[in-house]
């Protein structure tokens with residue numbers, strides 16, 4: 115219709131005017147890390163794999179997850195999930211249930227029998243891993259993925275470390291543990307069970323036979339409660355108790371178990387003993403509300419009938435009418451600077467007596483430093499490392515033996531980082547791990563106008579009667595439908611979802627849609643920032659314009 | 663989230679001279695692309711006229727006549743009649759005007775066109791003042807807002823143009839916002855199918871006029887909608903009111919805080935504005951329930 119060409123008529127479009135010259139800042143498309151990624155001990159690409167779950171691409175989600183963590187089904191059950199605490203959605207309504215989604219993906223991978231692919235190229239160098247817990251297995255996995263030859267030496271008769279010998283089956287089903295551990299073992303790792311590396315000489319000789327060694331022996335030495343006779347038949351330490359078989363646990367415990375400690379291990383002992391039909395009392399120095407165990411653990415223990423005596427300490431044990439008379443006294447508890455540090459002073463005249471017939475102290479574990487004395491320099495209570503390198507060349511360390519960050523996924527993250535460091539030391543063409551370079555996408559970068567209100571779907575628990583009748587898992591999985599709905603709550607912080615908002619909101623038509631990408635027309639962009647303001651994910655930002 | 667639902671096929675061109683971040687240009691993009699190529703337009707002196715641009719260039723692919731501030735609706739009426747005489751009744755006649763050209767100076771022409779139910783699509787870009795001439799007040803400027811001609815704050819109520827147009831019993835009236843582009847596109851599409859006078863009033867937070875940041879026009883419009891300052895609704899045949907939502911609006915504080923023109927307000931002034939918004943909302947609910 116507009117076919118007039120006479121100069122009397124308007125015949126040019128405004129495109130002749132390059133309004134790009136008005137601008138001082140230009141939008142830049144750049145995916146940036148989400149706060150959940152920053153908080154995740156393995157720096158998992160949560161925004162990406164949760165989107166894959168939302169889109170129904172579960173194999174893709176599994177592939178993304180296992181770039182950083184070969185244990186999604188395990189972590190999805192027992193990770194302390196700092197990612198959720200950092201989640202940007204918390205300020206909107208409630209955090210995304212990241213951990214429950216991770217379990218969903220992990221469980222799917224197990225039931226579908228998904229495996230890890232073989233390394234692209236085999237490399238001649240070999241690495242010895244000492245300790246088959248999460249740190250050692252994570253390092254073995256990452257090194258094997260890169261094609262290195264891996265030999266793993268584990269003192270006990272099974273792989274998994276505290277995931278097998280500490281965390282009870284009602285929190286982590288052994289079939290799940292076996293599936294995820296075996297999937298790593300199947301990558302072609304030379305595994306030696308019942309193969310304790312006894313001392314520094316053995317470690318040195320291992321170092322001689324391999325190009326590098328990774329020490330991941332955990333914290334295996336129970337802390338000792340002064341004044342308690344550990345040789346007495348009624349005393350059994352938590353580590354030994356939890357590692358024992360159900361039959362042994364039954365044989366070693368009487369009808370009323372006193373658990374000393376207020377942390378996660380104490381809850382595990384207490385709840386295990388309840389499943390053996392025992393009456394259980396937990397005695398903690400910390401007053402109520404200050405126990406170091408996670409809140410859900412305390413709640414679930416209470417539901418299961420665990421009794422709590424808080425803010426008090428044991429001072430004597432003597433034979434009593436039906437077993438033991440345990441003398442206790444109330445204390446003033448003052449926490450110290452670092453976690454785990456405290457002062458507790460008894461309050462005169464507050465003594466009382468508890469009855470029990472078995473005492474299980476669960477007050478923490480120390481790394482075994484003596485074993486490596488003279489070879490590996492300690493740093494405080496752990497082996498000292500710089501970028502995972504110990505004082506002995508070619509010997510690296512990570513996990514509980516080298517850190518006070520004592521969680522499974524912390525160990526997995528350290529194993530991953532150490533593996534990358536080792537790989538780079540053996541082949542300089544491989545990149546060493548690098549700290550996150552980009553800033554995390556803070557909450558105000560997310561335009562929440564595009565987020566529908568949607569309450570979180572929480573996982574359910576089995577009923578208390580069923581829980582006490584067996585060691586079956588307490589936590590119930592999300593249904594596939596619930597998982598998809600929960601995944602759709604994620605803001606995809608810092609990751610473009612190709613929603614086209616930036617394209618449509620530009621008043622200057624300065625954004626072009628490409629195939630899964632966008633391009634800014636620098637000829638016309640006036641630098642207003644509307645595209646950035648209306649982005650629901652924070653995947654685009656304004657930067658100073660450097661266009662000449 | 664829902665994807666924005668309309669198709670841009672190049673009816674509005676880059677290179678126009680709207681301020682960076684202008685929501686009026688953004689709304690024009692939706693309107694021109696939704697109206698399509700079988701259309702002609704009249705534009706009243708206003709920011710839209712500047713954005714369409716002067717000879718020999720235009721940001722619009724369809725032809726526009728630059729009318730006068732008093733008579734844009736009359737020009738559009740004439741244009742439609744001429745097209746009809748030529749047997750081109752299927753061509754949409756679009757009339758784009760500001761609030762000054764609609765609420766004040768062009769009201770008589772619009773009223774006459776509406777009275778005759780002329781077949782035009784009249785869009786009022788309501789930026790609540792004479793903005794392209796430097797930001798003077800109009801009868802659309804809300805109470806208390808600072809403008810170039812009301813430095814201590816406006817002392818009159820915003821005129822209720824919708825009820826004026828509803829009193830003409832025109833077939834379609836709607837409010838729309840650049841914070842909901844799909845809704846704006848849907849309303850333009852609907853208006854195109856209706857014969858007679860259609861009036862769509864689009865809220866346009868003017869960046870310099872209201873004192874809004876370059877990247878915040880859409881956010882400000884969204885707050886206007888969510889707070890009930892500028893509710894989204896349609897009126898059919900002057901009597902049937904249909905509200906986008908009947909949910910209780912959010913308080914107006916966040917909307918006010920977004921703009922410099924309300925910065926001087928006392929708590930009492932702010933409360934008075936809130937009371938006003940509440941009253942208007944109640945009336946709207948009543949009108950919507952009346953059918």
Ligand SMILES: Cc1cc2nc3c(=O)[nH]c(=O)nc-3n(C[C@H](O)[C@H](O)[C@H](O)COP(=O)(O)OP(=O)(O)OC[C@H]3O[C@@H](n4cnc5c(N)ncnc54)[C@H](O)[C@@H]3O)c2cc1C
Pocket residue numbers: 192193194244245246247248249250267268269270273274275276277280281309310311312330331332333334356378379382512513514515519520521522523525
């Ligand atoms: C009861 C309990 C419950 C816990 N619950 C949780 C939980 O719910 N969530 C969570 O995140 N964390 C939990 N933790 C902490 C978590 O289990 C540990 O932080 C994590 O397992 C540490 O991993 P690691 O690989 O460093 O050591 P470990 O898991 O301790 O593994 C070390 C491995 O090295 C082997 N080893 C030791 N010495 C030698 C040697 N000389 N030669 C060869 N092999 C050796 C050991 O047998 C063991 O298999 C819990 C801990 C305990 C004790």
Ligand SMILES: Cc1ncc(C[n+]2csc(CCOP(=O)(O)OP(=O)(O)O)c2C)c(N)n1
Pocket residue numbers: 707708709710731732759760761762763764767787789791792793794795800
């Ligand atoms: C009768 C008349 N008076 C004054 C003017 C000058 N004038 C041109 S545009 C304009 C402002 C119009 O305001 P509005 O319609 O609200 O449009 P905006 O600039 O705010 O987009 C004025 C006063 C004119 N063109 N005609």
Ligand code: SF4
Pocket residue numbers: 148149150151160161164200201202203210212603604605606607
């Ligand atoms: S909304 Fe999604 S991407 Fe953002 S912090 Fe939460 S889980 Fe991570």
Ligand code: SF4
Pocket residue numbers: 140141619620621622623624625634638639640641642643644645646683
């Ligand atoms: S909305 Fe358009 S003009 Fe504004 S900064 Fe983005 S690309 Fe540039």
Ligand code: SF4
Pocket residue numbers: 143609610611612613614615616617645648649650651652653654
């Ligand atoms: S607005 Fe949408 S398409 Fe544009 S960068 Fe953000 S997420 Fe990607």
Ligand SMILES: [Mg+2]
Pocket residue numbers: 760761762787788789790791792793
């Ligand atoms: Mg105006």
